[in-house]
Structure formats: structure tokens, C-alpha cells
Amino acid sequence: MAEVAYVNASRVFPGTPPVRAVDNLELSVADGEFLVLVGPSGSGKSTALRMLAGLEDVDEGAITIGGKDVTNTPPKGRDIAMVFQSYALYPHMTVAENMGFALKLRGVPKAQIREKVAEAARMLDLTKYLDRKPKALSGGQRQRVAMGRAIVREPSVFLMDEPLSNLDAKLRVETRANIAALQQRLGTTTIYVTHDQVEAMTMGHRVAVLKDGVLQQCASPRELYDRPANAFVASFIGSPAMNLKTVPLTAEGARLDGLVVPLSRAALDGAAAEGLSEVTFGVRPESLRLASADEDGMEMTVELVEELGADAYVYGSVRIGEHPERFIVRVDGRTPPAFGQQVKVTLRDADEVHLFHPETGLRLSA
Amino acid sequence: MRAFLARHWYAYAMVLPVVVVVGALVLLPLAQGLYFTFTNINEATIANPVLDRPASYEFVGLDNYVNVLTGGESYGAFWSTLGRTLIWTFGCVLAHYAIGLGLALLLNRRMRFRGLYRVLLILPWAVPPFISVFAWRYLFNSQFGIINQALGALGLPTPVWLGQSDLALFSVMVINTWLGVPFMMVTLLGGLQSIPRELYEAAEMDGASAWQRFRDITLPGLRSVSSTVVLLGVIWTFNLFHVIFLSTGQNPHTRILVTYSFERFFSGASRDYAVASTYGVLILSLLLVFVTIYRRAMRRQGEVW
Numbered sequence: 032m033a034e035v036a037y038v039n040a041s042r043v044f045p046g047t048p049p050v051r052a053v054d055n056l057e058l059s060v061a062d063g064e065f066l067v068l069v070g071p072s073g074s075g076k077s078t079a080l081r082m083l084a085g086l087e088d089v090d091e092g093a094i095t096i097g098g099k100d101v102t103n104t105p106p107k108g109r110d111i112a113m114v115f116q117s118y119a120l121y122p123h124m125t126v127a128e129n130m131g132f133a134l135k136l137r138g139v140p141k142a143q144i145r146e147k148v149a150e151a152a153r154m155l156d157l158t159k160y161l162d163r164k165p166k167a168l169s170g171g172q173r174q175r176v177a178m179g180r181a182i183v184r185e186p187s188v189f190l191m192d193e194p195l196s197n198l199d200a201k202l203r204v205e206t207r208a209n210i211a212a213l214q215q216r217l218g219t220t221t222i223y224v225t226h227d228q229v230e231a232m233t234m235g236h237r238v239a240v241l242k243d244g245v246l247q248q249c250a251s252p253r254e255l256y257d258r259p260a261n262a263f264v265a266s267f268i269g270s271p272a273m274n275l276k277t278v279p280l281t282a283e284g285a286r287l288d289g290l291v292v293p294l295s296r297a298a299l300d301g302a303a304a305e306g307l308s309e310v311t312f313g314v315r316p317e318s319l320r321l322a323s324a325d326e327d328g329m330e331m332t333v334e335l336v337e338e339l340g341a342d343a344y345v346y347g348s349v350r351i352g353e354h355p356e357r358f359i360v361r362v363d364g365r366t367p368p369a370f371g372q373q374v375k376v377t378l379r380d381a382d383e384v385h386l387f388h389p390e391t392g393l394r395l396s397a
Numbered sequence: 398m399r400a401f402l403a404r405h406w407y408a409y410a411m412v413l414p415v416v417v418v419v420g421a422l423v424l425l426p427l428a429q430g431l432y433f434t435f436t437n438i439n440e441a442t443i444a445n446p447v448l449d450r451p452a453s454y455e456f457v458g459l460d461n462y463v464n465v466l467t468g469g470e471s472y473g474a475f476w477s478t479l480g481r482t483l484i485w486t487f488g489c490v491l492a493h494y495a496i497g498l499g500l501a502l503l504l505n506r507r508m509r510f511r512g513l514y515r516v517l518l519i520l521p522w523a524v525p526p527f528i529s530v531f532a533w534r535y536l537f538n539s540q541f542g543i544i545n546q547a548l549g550a551l552g553l554p555t556p557v558w559l560g561q562s563d564l565a566l567f568s569v570m571v572i573n574t575w576l577g578v579p580f581m582m583v584t585l586l587g588g589l590q591s592i593p594r595e596l597y598e599a600a601e602m603d604g605a606s607a608w609q610r611f612r613d614i615t616l617p618g619l620r621s622v623s624s625t626v627v628l629l630g631v632i633w634t635f636n637l638f639h640v641i642f643l644s645t646g647q648n649p650h651t652r653i654l655v656t657y658s659f660e661r662f663f664s665g666a667s668r669d670y671a672v673a674s675t676y677g678v679l680i681l682s683l684l685l686v687f688v689t690i691y692r693r694a695m696r697r698q699g700e701v702w
Contacts, residue, residue, distance in 0.1 A: 086601070105601075106601045106602050106604075107601065107605075107606075111602065113599070113602045115598070115599060117593065117595050119593065119595035119598065119599035121599075121600075121617075122617075132603050132613070133603035133604055136604050136605055180599075180603075184603075
């Protein structure tokens with residue numbers, strides 16, 4: 032049990048120019064917290080995790096675990112366990128030997144190892160497979176062995192590097208819930224890396240979004256969804272992605288084709304203070320609806336309808352100024368519009384809009 | 398039958414050249430050699446068309462095997478030669494493996510000029526063996542060799558390295574080690590690179606020291622490569638003729654089974670083809686037994702990768 036902190040930590044890969052894979056990361060994780068690092072590939076999330084593991088150098092700044100500076104401590108001395116994307120199970124050892132390896136190295140008596148391995152195996156439903164080699168296991172079982180290897184150690188921090196990305200979709204959803212429940216039960220501080228925003232939203236107590244090695248926002252999933260700190264977070268979190276368009280501002284609000292979205296005073300003042308004539312306007316697909324004929328709305332030509340059963344996502348183009356822009360609208364799955372149809376789209380609620388600075392991408396609306 | 402041929406003639410036509418070549422170069426001589434071991438064929442009894450002399454050798458049953466296996470001096474002292482052959486074989490393979498693995502581990506690290514080191518270390522393998530052997534003979538020369546000059550300068554004894562003593566066996570083993578290490582190094586380096594890096598990282602997270610990572614990750618990871626190259630190494634070295642023959646010739650202190658078979662076949666008062674063939678068949682049988690035991694042992698350990 033321990034809290035973890037990155038103190039202005041950077042990892043710079045040599046090259047011309049040097050690559051700042053992780054750039055001045057300032058992040059603290061509370062004891063027992065489940066923190067998810069999420070970002071697109073190349074965002075530095077895995078590098079950040081490996082820095083904490085001790086597998087990657089910290090070039091600037093520091094990392095502390097449980098208040099102790101471990102910046103220059105080798106992995107062995109950090110009391111952490113890691114689950115790898117490839118699982119990295121030792122192929123020549125049985126499941127039980129894999130799980131007990133760390134304890135064996137530590138010189139724990141054999142009987143005690145057997146007991147701990149058996150306990151972890153029970154927890155993970157692996158008891159039947161303890162004598163098998165990894166190659167005789169299915170993907171899901173291997174994943175559980177990798178988890179078991181981490182659990183048996185009883186470390187102060189768990190690190191997980193995309194542990195579900197090699198599983199099929201159904202198993203992934205199942206295992207996702209199991210990992211979250213297990214973490215809850217063990218109460219061990221956990222840092223979890225993923226590129227899948229659904230995993231991030233469903234598992235994490237807090238989610239840290241990274242892009243190009245820079246932390247964009249770290250907040251609860253709700254906060255991240257409702258108040259993204261910038262346009263990148265807004266577009267990255269949520270599926271399908273938020274509609275983000277640069278639109279002209281008028282005295283009343285933001286003008287879209289056939290629809291002026293009234294904006295709050297604070298937001299308009301904020302934009303005026305910056306001297307902006309345009310804003311990046313964001314609205315989630317579920318915040319839009321089809322309008323009836325007598326309402327104001329944007330004229331949209333339907334280009335694609337994705338039917339998911341309960342809902343349908345309608346992709347269509349709307350003219351904003353000179354350019355056609357693509358919008359996604361969530362509609363009732365039972366009565367979706369047809370391909371090529373002209374529909375009118377309006378907001379469900381004028382409050383459910385996000386405004387960002389068109390150049391810096393920072394959030395404008397409160 | 399005709400339908401079968403009509404359908405598969407193409408496949409048979411494709412394998413026919415190989416069957417003919419293998420038959421002519423391997424199976425036929427093997428059968429002939431096996432037959433010779435039951436006769437008293439030698440230079441005096443073989444058919445000689447130049448002298449217009451017909452073959453006069455006779456079937457002698459197992460006499461050759463009895464003579465050889467009782468270990469008489471005049472039949473090459475089979476058992477002590479076999480002992481020397483085993484020392485030579487396992488000594489060389491052990492040195493090849495140990496030094497090859499050491500160099501492979503060094504070369505598997507990230508460092509400057511790694512490509513250059515690799516090329517330099519493979520070089521002994523690329524040089525024709527007889528050139529290397531002659532170079533070593535100069536190095537080992539008891540009067541003018543650089544080794545003895547260096548030892549002499551240090552006031553140490555300057556032995557006759559390739560002379561009539563067991564030191565000669567040691568010297569030819571050194572030469573063969575020099576020749577055989579690059580192959581081991583290259584194959585083991587390939588084996589090392591096929592071990593996933595995550596395994597080392599996982600072991601490091603599990604708290605394994607460098608030695609424990611070597612013992613618990615590297616060695617098991619190399620097992621299938623090692624077992625293959627050791628098997629090949631043993632077979633090759635057991636039958637390795639040219640290094641010994643080029644460095645010490647017919648020195649009884651470096652005599653192994655194949656070199657004796659050669660001596661018996663091509664030199665001596667009467668070229669004794671029968672005894673030479675008997676040695677050949679015995680070598681083949683020994684290697685077959687070795688391979689069988691070895692494979693069984695490997696299978697019991699279970700191939701893991």
C-alpha cells in the first residue's frame with residue numbers, strides 16, 4: 032500500500048532532435064487508487080508506466096513511491112508488480128512456478144509459496160491449471176496467470192500495461208470487470224495503461240489523459256466526460272467522438288447552419304476577452320436530436336446510419352459557412368432516418384455544449 | 398498401379414535425382430564398406446587391373462570386429478583411441494559452447510561497434526581451415542613460434558606443443574576451439590535474440606539478479622538451440638579429421654578413431670581396407686547410439702519453445 036507521485040518527471044530519448052516521450056509529468060496517485068493512463072499510441076503512457084517500474088530511466092524530475100524517492104532505485108527495490116501486454120510468462124515454468132517465482136527468489140519457504148500460490152489461484156479460478164505450462168493455456172487463462180503472478184507478490188503498487196489488448200472483445204469486457212473488482216478487494220494502488228477510452232472510463236477512479244508526452248487532464252471519468260479541459264480530451268473521451276467544429280460567434284451565441292446556439296454570458300465574455308470571432312464548438316452525439324419541421328435546426332444530409340439496437344448513430348454533413356462538416360447524432364434505434372434523407376438537427380439542451388479556444392484548444396465555457 | 402503412376406509420376410520424377418545422388422554417394426559406399434568389414438580386403442588382395450590381378454580377398458566373418466574390439470596395438474588400440482576421441486570430442490564441444498555462449502552474451506548487449514565485433518569474431522570461421530591450422534602451427538612452433546618466444550622471454554618453460562606427447566592433444570584442441578567457437582557464437586546469439594525482452598523485464602520486476610536472470614531465463618530460453626548445436630558439434634567433432642591431420646599428421650598422441658581409419662586405409666605397409674572399414678562402421682554405430690540416447694534425454698526434458 033503506497034501512494035505514488037511523479038514530480039516533474041521526464042524521459043528524453045536521445046536523437047536529433049531528442050524526443051521527450053514523457054514531458055514534465057506531474058501526477059500523484061493516492062493510496063489504494065485505481066488510476067488509468069490513457070492516450071493514443073505514442074502518447075508516452077507506457078513510457079510513464081515503465082519509468083515507475085524502473086525499466087526506463089527518469090531523465091529529469093523524480094518519482095516517489097510511498098513518500099520514498101525511488102528515481103534511481105532498480106526495479107527490484109521498488110516493491111511493485113507489473114502485468115505486461117504480452118504477459119511475459121516464463122515459458123519453461125508451470126503456472127504455479129510462474130506465480131511463485133518472485134517468492135522463490137526472495138527465499139520464502141516452499142510451503143508458504145505453495146499456500147500463497149494456491150490462494151491466488153483460487154481467486155483467479157486457476158487451480159485446475161497449476162501444473163500446466165503457459166503454452167497449454169488459452170489467452171484468457173494466460174492473462175489470469177499474469178495477474179496471479181502480480182497478486183502473489185503482495186506488492187505496494189500494481190502496474191498494468193494494456194493487459195487486455197490481446198483478448199477477444201467478449202473476454203475483454205468480462206476481464207475488465209474482474210480486474211476492477213479484484214483491485215477493489217485487494218485495495219492495492221494500481222496504475223493501468225490503455226489506449227481504449229472505454230476501459231479507461233469504466234475501470235479508473237481517476238483517468239489521466241496523455242498526448243505527446245504531456246498530461247492533458249487528470250480527473251474522474253465523469254468530470255472528464257462532462258468538463259474536458261481541452262479539445263483533445265473532448266475528442267478522445269467518448270465514443271463516438273464529440274462533434275467539434277470551429278464556428279463563428281455572434282452577439283447571441285455560436286452560429287451553426289440555421290441554428291444559433293445561445294451561450295452563457297460567462298462564455299461569451301470569456302471569448303470576447305480573448306478577442307475571438309470564432310470558437311471551437313463541441314457537442315456530443317447524444318446531446319443532439321432530430322428536430323420537428325417547425326423547429327429551428329441544422330439541415331443535415333444523412334450519409335451513414337449505424338444501428339446498434341437501442342440507439343442508432345446518424346452520420347451526416349451540415350454546411351457551416353462554405354464547408355460541409357460531418358456531424359454525428361444519436362437517435363432512437365427504432366426509427367432512424369434513411370440514407371440520403373434530409374433531416375433537421377437541434378440540441379437537446381443548450382447547456383450541453385463545450386467551447387474551446389480555436390487555437391490553443393483550451394476550454395472556454397465554465 | 399498404372400493409375401497410381403499416372404497420378405503421381407510427377408512427384409517421383411522430382412525426387413528421383415536426389416535418390417540417385419544419395420544412393421550413389423552414400424548408400425552404395427556404405428553397403429560396400431559394410432561388406433568389406435567381413436572380408437580380409439587390403440592392397441594385396443584387392444583386384445588390380447594394372448597388374449592384371451584378380452581379387453583374392455575372402456570372407457572372414459567377424460574376425461575384423463574381434464581383432465579391433467579386443468583392443469590390440471596392431472589394430473589401433475581401439476579402446477584407448479576411443480577414450481582419446483571422447484576427450485577430444487567433449488573437451489572441444491564444451492570449450493566451443495562455453496566460449497561461444499560467453500561471446501554471444503557480450504555481443505548481445507547494446508554497445509558501440511557491435512557490428513564490427515561480430516564480423517571480427519566470425520572471421521575465423523570464414524578463413525579456410527587449413528590456413529588457420531597452418532597459422533596455428535607457426536604459433537605453436539617450439540623454436541620460432543610466438544607462443545614459445547613469449548614464454549621464453551618471461552623465463553617460463555617452452556614445451557614442444559605439437560610433439561610426441563599428450564600436450565599435442567591439448568594443442569590440437571586449442572586449434573579446434575579457435576575454429577569452432579564462431580559457429581556456436583552465431584547460433585547462440587540468434588537464440589539469445591529470440592528470447593523476448595519482456596521476460597527479462599518481468600524477471601527484473603520479480604526481483605531476479607543478473608545471475609538469476611541468466612540461470613532462469615537465458616539458459617532455459619536457449620535450451621532448444623543449445624541441444625541442437627551441441628548434438629551437431631559432437632557429431633562433427635567426433636568425425637573431425639582435417640584439423641588433427643593438418644596439425645600433427647600421424648601422431649599417435651592425437652590419434653582419434655577417424656584419423657586412425659584414414660591411416661589404415663591410405664598408409665602403412667599394407668593398406669588395410671577391411672580394418673579401416675571396420676573402424677568406419679564402429680564410428681557410425683557409436684554416433685547412432687549417442688544420437689538415440691541424446692534425443693531420448695531431450696524428449697524427456699520436454700521441448701519448451
